[in-house]
Amino acid sequence: MIQSENFELPEPISDLNVLVMGAGLMGHSIAGVFAGAGASVTVHDVDPRALEAVPEKLGKQLVTVGADPAAANRVRLAATLEAVAPGIHLVIEAVAEVLDVKQELFARLGTLLPHAVLATNTSVFKIGEVARHTSHPERVLGTHWWNPPHLIPLVEVVHGDSTNPAVADSVARLLGSVGKVPVHVRKDTPGFIGNRLQHGLRRCRSSKPEYATRRRSTSWSATALGCDCRSWDRWKMPTMWGWT
Structure with a gap:
């Protein structure tokens, strides 16, 4: 206790x-x-x-x-x-x-x-x-x-x-x-870590054509795997959001 x-x-x-x-x-x-x-x-x-x-x-x-x-x-x-x-x-x-x-x-x-x-x-x-x-x-x-x-x-x-x-x-x-x-x-900032990383990656993909991928699902998978979210495949996020 x-x-x-x-x-x-x-x-x-x-x-x-x-x-x-x-x-x-x-x-x-x-x-x-x-x-x-x-x-x-x-x-x-x-x-x-x-x-x-x-x-x-x-x-x-x-x-x-x-x-x-x-x-x-x-x-x-x-x-x-x-x-x-x-x-x-x-x-x-x-x-x-x-x-x-x-x-x-x-x-x-x-x-x-x-x-x-x-x-x-x-x-x-x-x-x-x-x-x-x-x-x-x-x-x-x-x-x-x-x-x-x-x-x-x-x-x-x-x-x-x-x-x-x-x-x-x-x-x-x-x-x-x-x-x-x-x-x-340890810093009380809105968005914390994960949301800020996700938004940063989205901005990067949108503003830097050389970072773009042919399939948005590839970019999502890279984000998920990079964050070690090993269970996300159960939800098949790219399909769920229409990312094919």
């Missing part, structure tokens, strides 16, 4: 209680990663239809990655934050990319869960901005997962200006224990 004045995280995944905020595309998939690894997981969403769909989606996801689909039945669903059981160690927020919504949510979470680590999946906003109104910004950080989270190994662990380095280190170790490849991003 890693402890400080403001947070505690159990390192054995079986002792971990995770709350995922948002049951959408990213949220339910992130929940499945932790549930499949043996953690206790709660999913919160204000949309009842999104919550109702979680068990079926998780069951299919767990089968896809070769995990026990029964783990989906152990995931708790919470329609309100007040319904969340006490003892949450880690919160991962995956709601809409609206700064006011995230700030209000983190302010509430800081009060309701005074010892939990609070992570945002944002890829747009600075971590310090998301944590602006929370009571303990030192236990707020970014965990930027890639879509789909249950297939892509990379997770960027983003330090805000006030993030306790011990919090980021412990979250990175937990991510490693569930099969992810965490990379530390």
Whole structure:
């Protein structure tokens, strides 16, 4: 157990209680990663239809990655934050990319869960901005997962200006224990590492004809393999986006 004045995280995944905020595309998939690894997981969403769909989606996801689909039945669903059981160690927020919504949510979470680590999946906003109104910004950080989270190994662990380095280190170790490849991003800059690399490569391809390839799928494959995203072939990204 890693402890400080403001947070505690159990390192054995079986002792971990995770709350995922948002049951959408990213949220339910992130929940499945932790549930499949043996953690206790709660999913919160204000949309009842999104919550109702979680068990079926998780069951299919767990089968896809070769995990026990029964783990989906152990995931708790919470329609309100007040319904969340006490003892949450880690919160991962995956709601809409609206700064006011995230700030209000983190302010509430800081009060309701005074010892939990609070992570945002944002890829747009600075971590310090998301944590602006929370009571303990030192236990707020970014965990930027890639879509789909249950297939892509990379997770960027983003330090805000006030993030306790011990919090980021412990979250990175937990991510490693569930099969992810965490990379530390120690400068709180919008876009972090991966998005900036992708946009840079796209600009390079567009502005430098000598770098262009005959097939856009070749350029995409080079990007994916260069980032060691070994699971992307399952999604056949070039075909998915019409890149033939």
